[in-house]
Amino acid sequence: MSKQSAAGAAAIDPTDAAPAGVAVTGVRKTFRTRRGEFVALQNVDLTVRPGHFVTLFGPSGCGKSTLLRIIAGLEVADAGAVSLFGDAPAVAAKKKNIGWIPQSSALLPWDSIRSNATLSDRVNRRADRSRTTARAPLDADEVLGELGLGDFLDSRPSQLSGGMMQRASIARGFVQGAPLLLMDEPFSALDELTRESARVQLLRLWEHYRKTVVFVTHSVEEAVALSDEVVVMSPRPGLIAGVVPIDLPRPRSTIDEDTPAFWDAVRRVKELLRTGWTGEE
Amino acid sequence: MDGRGVSAIAPSRRGSRRALGMTVTVLAPVLLFAVLGLVWEWVATHNPSLIPPLEKIAKEFVSRPDFYLSQVWTTLASALIGLVIGVLVALVIAAAIVHVRFLAAAVMPVALIINVTPIVAIAPALIVAFGFTRLPHITVAALSVFFPMLINATAGLRSIDSQALDVFRSMSASRWNVFVGLRLPTSLPFLFAGLRQATSAAMIGAIIAEFTGTNAGLGATITNATFFLNLAQMWTAIALSALVSIILMGIVALVERLVLRW
Numbered sequence: 180m181s182k183q184s185a186a187g188a189a190a191i192d193p194t195d196a197a198p199a200g201v202a203v204t205g206v207r208k209t210f211r212t213r214r215g216e217f218v219a220l221q222n223v224d225l226t227v228r229p230g231h232f233v234t235l236f237g238p239s240g241c242g243k244s245t246l247l248r249i250i251a252g253l254e255v256a257d258a259g260a261v262s263l264f265g266d267a268p269a270v271a272a273k274k275k276n277i278g279w280i281p282q283s284s285a286l287l288p289w290d291s292i293r294s295n296a297t298l299s300d301r302v303n304r305r306a307d308r309s310r311t312t313a314r315a316p317l318d319a320d321e322v323l324g325e326l327g328l329g330d331f332l333d334s335r336p337s338q339l340s341g342g343m344m345q346r347a348s349i350a351r352g353f354v355q356g357a358p359l360l361l362m363d364e365p366f367s368a369l370d371e372l373t374r375e376s377a378r379v380q381l382l383r384l385w386e387h388y389r390k391t392v393v394f395v396t397h398s399v400e401e402a403v404a405l406s407d408e409v410v411v412m413s414p415r416p417g418l419i420a421g422v423v424p425i426d427l428p429r430p431r432s433t434i435d436e437d438t439p440a441f442w443d444a445v446r447r448v449k450e451l452l453r454t455g456w457t458g459e460e
Numbered sequence: 461m462d463g464r465g466v467s468a469i470a471p472s473r474r475g476s477r478r479a480l481g482m483t484v485t486v487l488a489p490v491l492l493f494a495v496l497g498l499v500w501e502w503v504a505t506h507n508p509s510l511i512p513p514l515e516k517i518a519k520e521f522v523s524r525p526d527f528y529l530s531q532v533w534t535t536l537a538s539a540l541i542g543l544v545i546g547v548l549v550a551l552v553i554a555a556a557i558v559h560v561r562f563l564a565a566a567v568m569p570v571a572l573i574i575n576v577t578p579i580v581a582i583a584p585a586l587i588v589a590f591g592f593t594r595l596p597h598i599t600v601a602a603l604s605v606f607f608p609m610l611i612n613a614t615a616g617l618r619s620i621d622s623q624a625l626d627v628f629r630s631m632s633a634s635r636w637n638v639f640v641g642l643r644l645p646t647s648l649p650f651l652f653a654g655l656r657q658a659t660s661a662a663m664i665g666a667i668i669a670e671f672t673g674t675n676a677g678l679g680a681t682i683t684n685a686t687f688f689l690n691l692a693q694m695w696t697a698i699a700l701s702a703l704v705s706i707i708l709m710g711i712v713a714l715v716e717r718l719v720l721r722w
Contacts, residue, residue, distance in 0.1 A: 251630050272632040279630030285623035288722045289645045302633040302641060335722050355631070 199264065200391055201227035201250060201359065206259035208245055208417075218416035219245045223259070225410060225419065227393055229358070232385060234394045234406040236448065242417025243395045244363055250393060251279050251361050263359055264313070271359070275299060275306040276313050278357040278390075282364045284344035286336040292347050293319050293332040299355035316356040317388070323350050325387065326380050342373035349381060353388060362394045366401065378404060382432040403427075403444045404436055411451045421451045512691040517699060520692035532700050534677040538594055539659075539666035539708075542601020547658060550606050551651075554613035558643065559635065564614075575607040580668055587673040597669040597677070604665030608657040616650025617643045652716040659708040667701055678704075 203225040210217045220242040227233045235243040248254040250261055252268030263271040271277050278299075286295045296319040306312040323332060326346040328339075336344050345365055352360050365381075366374045378401055385392060385405075396402050402409045403425055411420045425444050428434065497514060504513040512520075521528055553571075557564040579600060586596035620642050628638050670679025678697045685694035 251626075253626055253629055269632075272630055275631050277630050279627050281623040281626050283621075283623050285621055285627055287624065287642070287645070289648075298627070298641075299631055302628060302631045302637045305634075306632070337722060351627070361630075 200229045200231070201225070201264075201393065202260075202262040203246070203250065204260050204262075206246070206249060206256045206261065208242070208249060208254065208256050220249075220256070221416035221418050223417070223419055227391060227408075229264075229391050230389050231407045232392045232394065232405055233408045233410060234396055234402040235410050235412060236396060236399065236402040237412035237417075237420075237452065238397060238414055240417075241412040241414040243397075243412050245417065246412075247361055247363050247393060247395050251277055253279075273303070273306060274311045274313065275303055275355065276357050276359060278352040278355045278360040280349055280352040280360065280362040280365050282367055284336070284341075284348035286344055286347055286351075288336050291333050291335060292323060292328060292339070292350075295336065295347055296323055296350045296354045298351055299357075313358050314356040317354050319350070319354045322353050322384070323347070325384055326350050340373075342369055342377055345369060345377055346380060349377075349384070353384060353390070358391060360390045360392045362392065364395050364397070366396070366398075374398075374401075379432050381405065382430070386430045386432060399445050399448050400436070403441060403448060404431065409444075409448050411448060413452070420454060423448050423451060509691075512695055516692045517695050520696045521700075528681075528696060528700060531676065531678050531681045531697065532704055535663070535666050535670060535679065535701070536704060538597035538669065538677065539601050539662040542598045542603075542665060543605050543658060543662040545598065546602035546605030546662065547609050547655065549602070550609035550654075551613055554610055554617055555639070557614055558617040571607055571610055574603060579604055579665055580671075583669045584672050586669070592673050597666050597674075600669035601662040601665040604661040605658040608661060609651075609654045612650045612654025612657070613647060616647025616654075619650065620646045648720055652712065652720065655712050655716075656709055659712055660705050663701065663705045663708065 203223060206220055206223045207218075208220040210219055223242075223246060225233075225246075235246060237243050245254060249256050250263070250268060252272045261268050263276065266274065266276070268277070286292075287298070290298075299314070300307075300316065306314075320329070320332060323329060326349065328343060328347060328350065331339060331343065331347075336347065339347065345368070349362075349365060352362070366377050369377060382405060394402075394405060406425050409423045409425060411423060412418065413420045423444065427438075427440055427444065500511065501513055504511050553567060557567055582603065583596065583600050586599050590596045590599070620638075624642055625638065628642060633641070666677070667679040667682070670677035671683050674680045675684065678701050681697040682694055685691070685697065
């Protein structure tokens, strides 16, 4: 236990096999394309401690989304193991212990915002009946209210702006109440200003509920502003270049991002990216 | 003074322009119908063996409405029963195709052959097979409905948002969950498009099936009229076929507006 250093998010301690948080060991993934085999991930190790917000950061093609999909059980690794609180991804999914927040809002257009937020109540009811789930569902109206959607509970997604739809999608993930939330670039389709306000609202919500989060982005500022640790990945083949701990004080939703400490963290992330990646060839 | 005058006039002008637009959209088809009616009347009076005047069609219907309504009912019943059967079979097969990949490869060529075989050619064969009952009429209607419904339903059930599917899969949703919660609602616009095609196809199928081997129904009324060169009866039956088809499509469109509210 003493070996588990505060900074070593990516270091797997073989003596510490406690099924806490997310543990990825030796994961490899190749895709067969017309031009031959493409190594998306090569021997990736990663740990995410419970209650931490960890971001996978890197240029497109570095395999960060693939890694997130493998953690979610949406893709299967060719080699290696993934443990989510002691369960394999498929088992954790069966127990409804994974909340997935996709890149597009992917709301159901025929359902109200409230009904969208409570989707997890209607899908895979077996997990709830058998009490195998570790999820603690949150009140949909409350979460939507915290995200500024209190006046839109009965609206349909088409009546909302892009930023509001994305927040509703985030609400759906939180309302499920799973111990692990996986977010695949949820803000990438938003314009810069909407994106910043959505980020602050996510921060506020997360600092309230403190779920374990793995977040994927290719924005440095977003990664630094949100995370406890930024995992920097480099492409061809996809691997982890290093981990930058972000020691900015919390709650961060109220503090000014324009501080020397913030830009110092941004600089460290960018430096690490440059050592593993020389740009698009 | 001048500027105020302009600003006072502008909104009312815009309003009147919108009213004019509305009038045009209503008036344009009415005008076209009037022109077509005049052309029809002109041809009918100058060439009475070609088509009957419109007033003769109206008089024909008014002279024996019970007869015509009973023919409409006969055809409508065959068409509607065929429609329901054809739609249900198509939906079940589409749902199966979407879930079992090899089924699509097996079913699609058969469905295609059913589609390309002229329905006019099948109708007499079915009457030989099933005898002088309503069954061949229903079957022809159902066969006409099947293909457009199958194609639309399959496309609709497949058109789901892959990222929404990811959300379902991340919770280990059952196939039933995905079908009811995602596939079916996603496919509804496609199903209604198919249904609109299918209703007119069912009416056409039922009418064609009545061309031979029966004395009842709009189809039989049309063929009987040809034997006696009864133009008024023929065109009354034709007009009623068109009217019934339009009403059916209107009902489908109305249900669609009530169901697809997103």
